[in-house]
Amino acid sequence: MGFLGGHCGQCDFCRRGDFVNCTDQPQPGTTVDGGYAEIVYARASGLVRVPEAFDALTAAPLLCAGVTVFNALRVAQAPVNSLVAVQGIGGLGHLGVQYAKKMGYRVAALARGTEKARLASTLGADHYIDSAAEDPAAALTALGGATAIIATAANGASMAGLVAGLQPRGKMIVVGASPEPVPVHTPDLIFGGRSIIGSLTGSAIDNEDNLAFSLTHQIAPMIEPLPFHEAPRAYDRMMSGRARFRVVLDFTLAQ
Template identity: 60%
Template sequence: MSATGTYRAVQVAASGALELTERPLADPGRGQVRLRVEACGICHTDAGAVHPHPATEPGIVPGHEVVGIIDALGEGVTRWSVGERVGVGFLGGHCGQCASCRRGDFVNCQDQDRTGLTIDGGYAEYMVARETGLVAIPAEMTSVAAAPLLCAGITTFNALLKGAPEPGDLVAIQGIGGLGHLALQYADRMGLRVAAIARGTAKEGLSTELGADHYIDSAATDPGDELAKLGGASVIVTTVASGASSSSLIAGLADRGRLVVVGASSEPVTVSTGDLIGRGIAVLGSLTGTPIENERGLAFAHAQGVKALIEERPLADAAAAFDRMLSGEARFRMVLVP
């Protein structure tokens, strides 16, 4: 299929602001497909591409929670068909050739595009993606509902799995926002006892509704002490971008507990050698997941009724929607619809 016409996309301008542009439609290259975008979530990681500190060249199209319909196949693509509905997350598709890929570690592929950072993402009517990055979307799930699960969802779902909790274990989720409100639901549906940790009491009611058994106000109490009083958490997933506040949770881990970090921060997480050795605890990070892990996460979410709370906006309102996400006012994920 040859490209004709143009499409609308929201790109990062030289000033760092988001601007709506019109671009010529391009054909997918070898091993790529072209998607007609149906929905794209706005993720905090998009701030790496956008004002005030753009890490990318002007002209990049942000967005890595993309759901669309395949409308053109590049040369050599046999796994996917035109008309199929697929998603693309932050990892834009592995190469299959590098040392990490040959070990089966596709997340750490050394030749992997970062959607919306190193290649154009989904704040657009069309997007071109590598076939190895594609995620099949369950037929019963709407594109808008699926979009935030492709980054925020898989990030927290996989973080919980990496903590390897057992049924009935106490797990804690620090930070009840775009990531945390999903983590609470996954943890509850996995049959775990769930403690939600956030500053203040404003999110207590919602946390309970989403599945939390305990609510810890980190402004009023020491969350590490509170978790210890509950017997200690076998897993703590911290979505807060603060090394210091993550460090304070170490005291709340059960023996052999794991602190799984998904909130990126420039500050270190500090942990004593006594805790590491004497209590056998571990601190680890988790970066989204592979397409097949994403499909497992979507299937789990669909079967168990895990749903992102979403504010939907038209593509033309991307700049305002992005600002709302940055302000922390969004409840909880913004999704753009072309």
């Protein structure tokens, strides 16, 4: 099961096939119990078939962070071999770079500082843009402009500064939840017909597509496993931003 606990099949959105936007969908660990637990009651519509070949620790982050960037890239519908930018190299972004590369794009990774440049290259990025040292929109434009930007770092101002780096008709797909608004320079939207779109995780069948793609292309999250009884410490570590990049609770680790 991913972030969404299964759609109802009866609301207007479900009846139109838009399961992510079901108005009666539990979120285990948030709106219902079962997020950090050995046992969870689940709706059948929320269950994801995990291929036998998958290691559970690898599959777990792909079911939320993974499908989020996988679907964001599908929403973007960028032409193959065009330039796609991934803003932020964290839990979502380090997967986004891998997916974008394996989907056949030229990939620009954007982060602040030089610390993540080597990692971005290892993950498959063709270009690294240090947004603390240069104007990232100008840097993208110098590369020909991005057809899509997957915005993962939860910083509205940082997202806003990228819109001018999109090609005409380019799309910025927002998946990082920022507490601040995104103050956009409106002519950048009007001239060139650029757009900013949100994307929320994916349905169970989206996740099966995602896992199959990840298995074929050997996409894997970087994880820090911790035993189940250390769940509070695992949560704190994740919230601190120091985890590289996802903490996974491992029920098989010794008590």
